[in-house]
Amino acid sequence: MSEPLLGVIVSHSALAQALVSAVQAITGVDGALVPVSNEGCDYDALARRLERAVAGRPAVLFVDLPGGSCLTGAARYAHGNPALAVVTGVNLAMLLDFVFHREATPEQAARRAAEAGAKAIRTPAA
């Protein structure tokens, strides 16, 4: 069996760390997700943080916003590498689904995560 995918959360400020903590608290799964903040980074510095986080493993990069420096940095880093895929609009629901479905290609996992994240956005009656 191939190595389970790693999830790398790329965010502004401390959002990524908070999401990792929340997923661990809910699932008890440890080591599936790594946080990366863009704090104080230009694109070269963000690429170095991503390099350390990914460490040569196949991974999905979960980015906070569908635009901006986290996406630009992550997409540049992943460009042309089939062992990496990028999803934007990270939310807790997509991460909870991801940690239990890591036996897939990065592209498959990214698509599944996007669907899981979108399904979680609802407007329940008050």
Place this chain on the structure above:
Amino acid sequence: MTIRLFRIDDRLIHGQVVVGWGQPLGARFIVLVDDEVRDSEWEQDLYRMGVPPEIEVIFASAEEAAARLPEWEADPRVGILLTGDIDTMAALVSRSDRVTQVNLGGIHHRPGRRERLRYVYLTDEEAAKLRRLASNGVVVTAQDVPTARAVPLEEFV
């Protein structure tokens, strides 16, 4: 109206620019001046993803920007012009006597640079270039977002 913000930011288009500055200024176009991005459609798509459809994004090389600056300055819409480095901005400023202020929005750590502010790292040579801009009458301040204080150059260089 014209270009209301001339900003040096090595992240180019990102949240602080589009939301932080773009919203209060009512920006309707952003000029991104960078030779590398100008030649990469893929990178241009990435930068466009972070910008709402009502804001036009114009990609220009440094040379094109120098030639088109009068056109953008005459544009009735509010605009923001971004460069990723001091040299590119200084070259543009030298071509226009209408650029009176330059904003430092993000120049991050690299070897040889030292911290001047939380989001401004400069080599001594870069600091000297900024002082030259100021000595030519351009007001140079550091301000990452509009709600922060505009820090005058002399306070950190």
